[in-house]
Amino acid sequence: MAQVPWWRGNLPAETSGFIGHEREVRRLLKLLPGTSLITVTGSGGVGKSRIAVKAAERCRDSYPAGAWLVELSGEHNGDLLAHTVAAVLGLREQSARSQIEVLVEFLADKRLLLLLDGCEHLLAACRGLVAEILAAAPGVRIVVTSRQTLELPQETPLPVEPFETPEPEAGTPTANDALRFFLDRAGAAVPGLKADEATLAAAARICRRLDGIPLAIELAAGRLKTMTVERLADHLEERFDALYDDRALLTRHWTLRTAISWSHELCGPEERLLWARLSVFAGDFDAAAAVWVCGDRRLVNVRDLLADLVEKSLLIRVPGGYRQPGTVRDHGREQLARLDDEERLTRRHRYYYLDLARQADADWYGPRQEEWADRLNFSVTNLRLALDSDSPSTSLSIELAGTLWILWFCLGRLREGRYYMKRAIDAAPVTDPGLPRLLWTDGCVAIARGELELGRLRAEAALSAALDWGDYAAAGHAQLRLARRSLFAGSLDEVEPAVDLVREYFRKAEAVTVDEPIALVTLATAATWRGEFARVVSVLEEVQRLCDARGELWVRACGDYVLSIAQLGLGRAAEAAVAARQSLDVKWRLRDAAGVALALDQLAVIAAVEGDGHRTARLQGSAARLCDTFGLRGLGSKSVSEPRTVAERTARQLLGDDAYDAIFAEGHDDDLDSAMAYALG
Known part of the structure; x- marks a missing residue:
């Protein structure tokens, strides 16, 4: 199967065969075109998520804006539900409005399929968000998986039952879905397993004893490395008969719990201990996190044990790491x-993710930015858990909220960052040493969201506290926020003195920080807006030297964009195009949608200056498509919008309105990978 581009959806690749529940998948596909909200309901372990994902996979081409899966089983904070959905969609948080308002506006004209998986513990938040989306976005279809419905008037429930179990005297037992599912999973556990008559009969006993519950069957199949199918059937019957004299009392819920409990008993002592300790994670985690949080002298071979738990279907492999199925995690938590040991493991979890944030902060000014961007995005559910599982007034919470500036600012989670930082600022003791960093980080995010006065107040408070304590590094970071506030407020004469102070503070602190080249890009931007293009080139040469010496990409790409504007101002169109393409290439690799859109705009302006109306129109169409895809409405200041307008006017004069509109539409309708190849060519 061809890989779906990252901007068209995020459905997981099928790692094992899809067996059974075809009727439910067909029913879901039949309902979707005319039903705005479908809730796939059923007890734990019956396969709700697989059904929803399989149906979405089969119909995703019907949704031009993509099919998107939002995993909610690891989320605990309903206040951040809209942020979670927005982040999965790649929506940039650039507005001071509420995230729900921005998300609903973004979705209003989209034809998009949204899967909210595992909603039962966030019912109220999901109900409110889904109602808002459906009221404003007629082209969006939402599929929810939950043990309970949302109880909305537009909702169509799709109940899912366990597989029908084979009859004791079935003539063709292999046609039974439960049995087929067991044999498929058994074959994965024991390659070459022969399905002879005795094996089929024992497998049928297993499926009947487990009431056809897919997860219970999968857990049972995972035991076949250590016992035969016949012995597995005997074990299960002994286990269930010992617990229940009256078969009628055995509900599906207790069948699954009993199967999980039995799986727990069959694990070795180290496997059981790791299973329990892994329950401290939320959502996806990687092996390094599991080793650090869960390992000690009692668990010295965590990586091997992870593989063992995967083989037993007690862990799911995901790209980059692992995830515990929800019912398995619940048992581990018990x-x-x-x-x-819950308090100790929770504390270790918090310290691990604080250390991860510290490493990302220390390493960001270097060649591993793509790796750290991926790692922070992968870890975001556990980072939220680390912030939510402790009082916001603790030193750990204060430091973590501030140290995650890369996630909040560079990776576009502005409003989520403001949520956690405001909470910590309101609770922080004035004597906490992490407060200056928290204040300047919050000021940085506020300025990026256009809240210039709040950004100024935060930066001034950070600067005052930092200077009182002699923390010149924090003073430099705070002063940079004041410089950027002056830039965006149009007070260009204030920028250079502020940047001089930034560099002075960093020299006093002997700090090597990415904020030094950011300060120079800020200075160069102000010089660009003043028309001092030769000075811009000189300043950005130093930016290139600083960034290249450390292999840094993100700030260098920001500088290349500004350099392109300056080179064009000096009449050097060819050099301007080279710089804009360099910026575009890096911003695309880092998935910085705003940076990509700005670079596309700049390339379109250059094409217009060179008299190429066709290229101008097509690039402007691609930039508009990107803005539509990622909700970047009204991107850019007057200094960006005016050249864009002039370039469009020039291209229309060169081509005529009809030709411009047709070529613009070609660029807008092009997929983004092809658009990037054209822009970079």
Whole structure:
């Protein structure tokens, strides 16, 4: 299967065969065109998520804006639901309006399929968000998986039952979905397993005893590395018969719990201990996190044990790491509470993710920015958990909220960052040493969202506290926020003195920080707006020297964009195009949608200056498509919008209105990968 571009959806690749529940998939596909909200309901372990994802996979080509899966099983904070959805869609948080308002506006004209998976623990938040989306976005279809419905008037429930189990005297047992599912998973556990008559009969007993519940069957199949199918059937019957004299009392819920409990008993002591400790994670985690948080002298081979738990279907492999199925995690949490070790593991979890944030901060000014961007985005659910599982007034919470400036600012989670930082600022003791960093980080995010006065107040408070404590590094970071506030407020004469102070503070602190080249890009931007293009080139040469010496990409790409404007101002169109393409290439690799759109705009302006109306129109169409895809309405200041307007006017004069509109539409309708190839060619 061809890989779907990252901007067209995020459905996971099928890692094992899809067996059974075809009727439910067909029903879902039949409902979707005319039904705005479908809730796939059923008890734990019956396959709700697989059904929803399989149906979405089959119909995603019907949704030009993509099919998007939002995993909610690891989320705990309903206040951030809109942020979670927006982040999955790639929507940039650049507005001071509420995130729900921005998200609904973004979706209003989209034809898009949205899957909200595992909503039962966030029902109220999901109900409110879904209602808002459906009221404003007629082209959006929402599929929810939950043990309960949302109880909205537009909702169509799609109940999912376990597989029908084979009859004891079935003539063709292999036609039964439960049995087919078991044999498929058994074959994965024991390659070459022969399905002879005795094996089929024992497998049918297993499926009946487990009431056809897919997760329970999968857990059972995972035991076949250590016992035969016949012995597995006997074990299960012994286990269930010992617990229940009255078969009628055995509900599906208790069948699954009993199967999980039985799987727990069959694990070795180290596997059981790791299972319990892993329950401290939310959502996806990687092996390094599991080793650091869960490992000690009692668990020295965590990586091997992870592989063992995957083989037993107690862990799911995901790109970059692992995830515990929800019901398995719940059982592990119960065991961790019985071990009276939950507080210690939660504390280790918080310290691990604080250390991760520190490493990202220290390493960001270097060649590993793409790696750190991926790693922080992968870890965001656990980073939220680390922030939510402790009081916002603790030193750990204060430091973590401020140290995550890369996630909040560079990776576009502005409003989510403001949520956590405001909470910490309101609770922080004035004597906490992490407060200046928290204040300047919040000021940085506020300025990026256009809240210039709040940004000024935060930066001034950070500067005052930093100077009182002699923390010149923090003073430099705070002073840079004041310089950027002056830039965006149009007070260009204030920028250079502020940048001089930034560099002085960093020299006093002997700090090597990415904020030094950012300060120079700020100075160059102000010089560009003043028309001092030769000075811009000189300043950005130093930016290139600083960034290239450390292999830094993100700030260098910001500088290349400004350099392109200056080169064009000096009449050097060819050099301007080279710089704009360099910026575009890096911003695309870092998935910085705003940076990509600005670079496309700049390339379109250059094409217009060179008299190429066709290229101008097509690039402007691609830039508009990108802005539509990522909700970048009204991107750019007057210094960006005016050249864009002039370039369009020039291209219309060169081509005529009809030709311009047709070529613009070609660029807008082009997929973004092709648009990038054209722009970079």
